[in-house]
Amino acid sequence: MYTGLLHLHNLLRWVILVLIVVAIFRHLTGMNQKRAVNAGDKKIDLFLMIAAHTTLVLGLVQWFVGDFGLKLIQNAGMKAVMENSAMRFWAIEHITGMIIAIVLITIGRGKVKRAVDYTAHKKAFTFFLLALIIILASVPWPFREAVARPWFPGMHI
Ligand code: HEM
Numbered sequence: 001m002y003t004g005l006l007h008l009h010n011l012l013r014w015v016i017l018v019l020i021v022v023a024i025f026r027h028l029t030g031m032n033q034k035r036a037v038n039a040g041d042k043k044i045d046l047f048l049m050i051a052a053h054t055t056l057v058l059g060l061v062q063w064f065v066g067d068f069g070l071k072l073i074q075n076a077g078m079k080a081v082m083e084n085s086a087m088r089f090w091a092i093e094h095i096t097g098m099i100i101a102i103v104l105i106t107i108g109r110g111k112v113k114r115a116v117d118y119t120a121h122k123k124a125f126t127f128f129l130l131a132l133i134i135i136l137a138s139v140p141w142p143f144r145e146a147v148a149r150p151w152f153p154g155m156h157i
Contacts, residue, residue: 035121107127
């Protein structure tokens with residue numbers, strides 16, 4: 001059950017990354033061409049927000065129930081967690097960075113939700129670009145030695 005949640009969490013990372021890149025591209029071109037926000041933009045942003053919120057819920061369950069969140073702080077203590085880069089990443093940095101990114105995605109999507117002209121493109125572009133940078137910095141990529149996790153669910157590093 002837990003492994004299934006972890007695999008879904010891993011996979012949703014790719015859904016979020018693809019959707020956010022597409023959304024950023026659409027808002028950038030919309031902004032430059034002064035094109036009004038359309039139904040396609042709104043749909044992509046909505047799916048992005050749903051994927052981000054689903055990942056958030058899964059992540060919260062993992063953080064509270066799994067071995068890589070609250071338990072680290074309970075077992076090792078806050079001081080030891082802060083002094084160890086791997087423990088700090090899982091207990092603090094991953095959750096904080098990702099929650100900030102998901103808030104930015106939610107705000108960006110909110111700007112587009114009822115937009116009728118082109119002005120929301122710039123706001124959504126800015127919020128999503130910031131969120132993308134934070135996500136890229138907060139993912140436990142396979143090349144991040146201390147916290148490495150697989151590219152895809154079930155893969156070995
Ligand atoms: C955009 C949002 C997020 C992305 C892209 C993301 C990405 C990932 C990835 C790729 C993994 C490794 C999965 C694996 O080992 O197969 C992971 C693990 C984890 N994530 Fe996230 N995450 C996000 C949000 C969150 C949030 C908001 C939380 C906490 C509230 C969270 C908590 C965790 C925990 C606790 C683990 C480790 C679980 C374990 O190994 O037991 N994540 N995340």
